[in-house]
Amino acid sequence: VQLTNMQTRDVEALLHPYTNAVTHRAQGAHVIERGEGVYIYDNTGKRFIEGMAGLWCCGLGFNNAELVEVAKAQLDKLPYYHLFAGRSFEPAIELAEKIKDLAPGMSRVFYQSSGSEANETQIKLAWYYNNALGRPDKKKIISRVKGYHGVSIVSASLTGLPYNHKSFDLPVDRIHHTATPHHFRGAHAGETELEFSKRLATELEQMIEAEGPDTIAAFIAEPVMGAGGVIVPPEGYFEAIMPVLNRYDILCIADEVICGFGRTGEWFGHQRLNMQPTSISMAKQLTSGYAPLSAVAINAEMADVIENHSGEIGIFGHGFTYGGHPMGCAVGSAALDIYMREDIPAKVRAIEPHFRNHLMTHKDHPLVGEARQIGLLGALELTPGGNAMFSQPGKVGAHLATRLVEHGVILRAAGDSLVFCPPMTITEGELDELFAPIGACLDATLHWARAEGHL
Numbered sequence: 522v523q524l525t526n527m528q529t530r531d532v533e534a535l536l537h538p539y540t541n542a543v544t545h546r547a548q549g550a551h552v553i554e555r556g557e558g559v560y561i562y563d564n565t566g567k568r569f570i571e572g573m574a575g576l577w578c579c580g581l582g583f584n585n586a587e588l589v590e591v592a593k594a595q596l597d598k599l600p601y602y603h604l605f606a607g608r609s610f611e612p613a614i615e616l617a618e619k620i621k622d623l624a625p626g627m628s629r630v631f632y633q634s635s636g637s638e639a640n641e642t643q644i645k646l647a648w649y650y651n652n653a654l655g656r657p658d659k660k661k662i663i664s665r666v667k668g669y670h671g672v673s674i675v676s677a678s679l680t681g682l683p684y685n686h687k688s689f690d691l692p693v694d695r696i697h698h699t700a701t702p703h704h705f706r707g708a709h710a711g712e713t714e715l716e717f718s719k720r721l722a723t724e725l726e727q728m729i730e731a732e733g734p735d736t737i738a739a740f741i742a743e744p745v746m747g748a749g750g751v752i753v754p755p756e757g758y759f760e761a762i763m764p765v766l767n768r769y770d771i772l773c774i775a776d777e778v779i780c781g782f783g784r785t786g787e788w789f790g791h792q793r794l795n796m797q798p799t800s801i802s803m804a805k806q807l808t809s810g811y812a813p814l815s816a817v818a819i820n821a822e823m824a825d826v827i828e829n830h831s832g833e834i835g836i837f838g839h840g841f842t843y844g845g846h847p848m849g850c851a852v853g854s855a856a857l858d859i860y861m862r863e864d865i866p867a868k869v870r871a872i873e874p875h876f877r878n879h880l881m882t883h884k885d886h887p888l889v890g891e892a893r894q895i896g897l898l899g900a901l902e903l904t905p906g907g908n909a910m911f912s913q914p915g916k917v918g919a920h921l922a923t924r925l926v927e928h929g930v931i932l933r934a935a936g937d938s939l940v941f942c943p944p945m946t947i948t949e950g951e952l953d954e955l956f957a958p959i960g961a962c963l964d965a966t967l968h969w970a971r972a973e974g975h976l
């Protein structure tokens with residue numbers, strides 16, 4: 522099928538009724554043809570600046586020649602092999618070594634293909650670990666409201682967003698959700714960030730006590746919540762949470778699928794946010810999105826228990842056909858080389874003030890309740906005033922995102938938060954371009970929201 526120059530109407534007619542493009546029909550069908558740096562081009566030749574790095578993944582932009590060459594060379598050499606029965610191959614070993622060197626305290630790496638599979642693996646590791654320690658009842662997992670951890674049965678259960686649960690009878694049992702660390706929405710009147718953080722840690726402790734500490738295996742958290750709306754934890758949050766986890770011998774899983782590899786200005790988000798994980802999930806920027814690959818890294822203590830138990834519980838019977846695909850590992854290994862060579866975390870820190878200034882320019886707009894940011898992650902949360910909610914959540918955010926597309930800017934509305942996650946290679950000039958239409962689009966959306974009765 523030749524899509525070039527097709528009309529939107531024709532493209533919609535061609536799409537299978539269950540593809541995402543149709544599920545998201547409200548935004549219209551849009552066929553993307555090629556990428557270049559921070560830009561993508563559609564089938565009519567129109568250029569868009571990509572403020573979301575695709576789905577939070579293309580940290581190196583859309584046409585990194587080095588990654589493409591590495592992928593081709595690996596396909597020529599060994600297009601497929603696996604990591605079962607003691608077999609391995611160079612890119613898998615090289616990449617694991619690089620991950621271990623970058624992730625402090627981690628000693629083993631397990632590969633999968635997606636972030637959801639990484640988090641499924643995490644939960645099985647936590648259960649297996651407690652079985653190996655003779656604690657078969659210590660299996661419950663605590664996640665957070667608005668956390669995002671994937672869409673497979675267990676990872677969707679970990680996810681704390683209603684639309685991932687509704688109509689699927691999720692979450693499954695043994696998974697509980699504690700409060701979102703969002704000061705703007707969750708704090709009591711006059712409560713400081715520190716006080717709020719301490720209260721959330723107390724609430725977590727109360728949940729643990731109520732469920733029974735001997736039944737809780739792990740706590741899972743994104744250092745900065747992504748799909749929930751880029752929610753940067755308040756001051757002192759992980760500093761208050763960590764002692765609670767340690768007190769009850771609860772594993773701490775960092776879901777670094779978005780925050781990993783420089784996004785927050787450190788190699789991993791947990792380093793910037795003072796979280797001390799026992800294990801880490803990574804995906805997306807692991808290959809800059811160029812190949813489906815994810816990984817779980819675990820610390821030495823977990824590795825020791827998992828590898829050296831009495832044998833009664835059997836082997837860790839888990840692994841995916843495409844987990845650690847040679848092309849994915851080769852691309853991942855090359856992506857990490859580029860991140861290191863170009864010192865991407867330092868680049869993100871250097872451009873962060875410029876990004877923050879742009880976001881903060883809009884914080885007093887009548888439609889903006891809160892502007893928040895860390896590294897190259899940001900959000901403008903739209904409200905009808907103060908921290909009130911719109912009577913029809915999501916409509917105003919979606920309208921703003923659609924207006925921006927008309928101006929050649931791709932951003933995403935997470936509910937009524939306009940979220941930002943541009944490629945980490947973006948320049949100041951390109952950031953200026955990304956932000957250029959935002960003021961006018963906010964004004965137009967305000968006008969529309971008034972006319973439609975959202976305000």
Ligand code: PLP
Pocket residue numbers: 576577634635636637638640669670671672743747748776777778779804
């Ligand atoms: N964890 C986080 C933090 C994510 O943002 C995502 C995807 O957006 C996932 C897990 C799931 O990854 P995947 O879509 O590759 O299954």
